[in-house]
Amino acid sequence: MSPFLSELEERFIRYVKIDTTADPASTTSPSSQIQFDLLNLLARELQEMGAAQVETAAYGAVFATIPATTEASTRTIGLLAHVDTAPQFSGTNIKPIVHRNYSGEDIVLPDDPSRILSPKELPYLGQRRGDDIVTASGTTLLGADDKAGVAIIMAVARHLLNNPHIPHGPIRIGFTTDEEIGRGVPAGLPGALKADVAYTLDGAHRGEIVYETFSADAAKVVIKGVAIHPGWAKDKLVNAAHLAAKIVDTLPQATLTPESTSGRQGFLHVVGMSGSASEMVIDIILRDFEREGLAAHGALLQKVCDAVQAGEPRATITCTITPQYRNMRYWLENDLQPVELALEACRKAGVEPFSVPIRGGTDGSRLTEMGVPTPNLFTGMQEIHGPLEWVSLQDMAAATETVIELVQLWAVAGPPKTPAEPAQESPAKTGSAVD
Ligand SMILES: [Zn+2]
Numbered sequence: 547m548s549p550f551l552s553e554l555e556e557r558f559i560r561y562v563k564i565d566t567t568a569d570p571a572s573t574t575s576p577s578s579q580i581q582f583d584l585l586n587l588l589a590r591e592l593q594e595m596g597a598a599q600v601e602t603a604a605y606g607a608v609f610a611t612i613p614a615t616t617e618a619s620t621r622t623i624g625l626l627a628h629v630d631t632a633p634q635f636s637g638t639n640i641k642p643i644v645h646r647n648y649s650g651e652d653i654v655l656p657d658d659p660s661r662i663l664s665p666k667e668l669p670y671l672g673q674r675r676g677d678d679i680v681t682a683s684g685t686t687l688l689g690a691d692d693k694a695g696v697a698i699i700m701a702v703a704r705h706l707l708n709n710p711h712i713p714h715g716p717i718r719i720g721f722t723t724d725e726e727i728g729r730g731v732p733a734g735l736p737g738a739l740k741a742d743v744a745y746t747l748d749g750a751h752r753g754e755i756v757y758e759t760f761s762a763d764a765a766k767v768v769i770k771g772v773a774i775h776p777g778w779a780k781d782k783l784v785n786a787a788h789l790a791a792k793i794v795d796t797l798p799q800a801t802l803t804p805e806s807t808s809g810r811q812g813f814l815h816v817v818g819m820s821g822s823a824s825e826m827v828i829d830i831i832l833r834d835f836e837r838e839g840l841a842a843h844g845a846l847l848q849k850v851c852d853a854v855q856a857g858e859p860r861a862t863i864t865c866t867i868t869p870q871y872r873n874m875r876y877w878l879e880n881d882l883q884p885v886e887l888a889l890e891a892c893r894k895a896g897v898e899p900f901s902v903p904i905r906g907g908t909d910g911s912r913l914t915e916m917g918v919p920t921p922n923l924f925t926g927m928q929e930i931h932g933p934l935e936w937v938s939l940q941d942m943a944a945a946t947e948t949v950i951e952l953v954q955l956w957a958v959a960g961p962p963k964t965p966a967e968p969a970q971e972s973p974a975k976t977g978s979a980v981d
Contacts, residue, residue, distance in 0.1 A: 622717070631726065787822070796854070894948075926938050
């Protein structure tokens with residue numbers, strides 16, 4: 547049995563009960579002041595356990611240092627988790643329930659018995675028979691995303707500070723806010739974190755190590771028609787709404803949408819359309835794992851806009867494409883050591899690691915392109931952002947043991963290769979990091 551189980555349970559249960567829902571409508575940082583309720587608690591607990599340089603940033607982050615126990619290490623390793631929870635489902639009054647030694651039966655959530663976790667629909671749950679499973683009670687999400695990561699990092703910090711004979715270099719801890727609304731990496735974060743390499747603890751299945759994310763662009767199509775009183779409109783009015791509908795309808799719907807693609811395929815996704823007969827705006831996100839694919843999606847959209855424009859020269863149609871984030875593999879493939887050591891640490895902790903490209907971005911996507919290579923490590927969290935969210939405490943313990951192995955591997959790792967730079971373009975430093 548893992549020595550970390552009871553500590554992880556105690557911390558996790560305490561942290562998830564603190565409401566830290568992010569607020570996408572807010573323009574402040576953090577988006578909701580309640581995120582400080584957990585940040586301040588974590589800062590206090592880090593101080594009490596003897597961490598150094600515990601600092602709270604006004605924009606919503608807590609940093610701390612676990613000082614090196616060996617001179618050998620040349621690099622500072624960052625460990626990151628976000629305290630906010632997704633606004634899509636209630637994070638207020640969370641009542642976590644521990645289902646000990648899970649039997650493999652359906653789990654009916656007591657506060658809404660229509661919410662059922664069944665291993666028939668959730669095969670990974672079936673694999674976790676015998677584990678201690680934590681769920682919410684039916685009316686809220688659980689917040690394992692990412693308080694599982696928070697609890698794991700706190701358990702790692704406490705363990706390393708209590709056991710200075712474990713050899714490791716300097717470790718920087720960062721607890722961040724607003725990851726769920728795409729504002730998790732403010733410009734000052736890399737400078738404040740002061741890490742050479744970092745890991746987000748924000749992944750799912752046991753053994754999962756992510757270093758491939760989507761590359762992402764956002765497109766805005768603006769259609770200006772010709773507005774005239776409909777009573778006098780014959781041969782004069784140009785209706786922007788009809789032209790917008792034509793553009794959307796001309797985009798491939800059976801082959802290039804999120805609902806028609808999987809695996810390594812990319813897509814164009816119409817996320818919003820608004821306006822009037824005189825002017826319409828279409829917001830579209832473009833996603834692909836490869837630069838060439840992303841460029842092709844942009845070219846296709848431009849071609850469709852050009853064709854509709856050619857059919858109605860009195861309208862004005864513009865299409866602006868803005869880079870959002872890039873596949874972190876572009877940087878990591880120049881020096882895969884952060885990934886290779888994570889894979890090795892996983893094996894040392896008794897877990898068979900695997901890597902899958904994820905169809906989204908992480909805070910690590912932005913951090914990596916800002917110069918801090920940041921793969922994402924598993925925590926165990928499942929069915930996130932909804933009432934069926936759950937996590938296995940044994941998965942969290944496996945992640946804790948993996949990180950403790952990982953910092954020791956870094957202590958004896960060789961010097962860095964040449965600084966990681968992407969092979970080609972350098973994407974713009976704007977846009978949201980996560981979706
Ligand atoms: Zn997360």
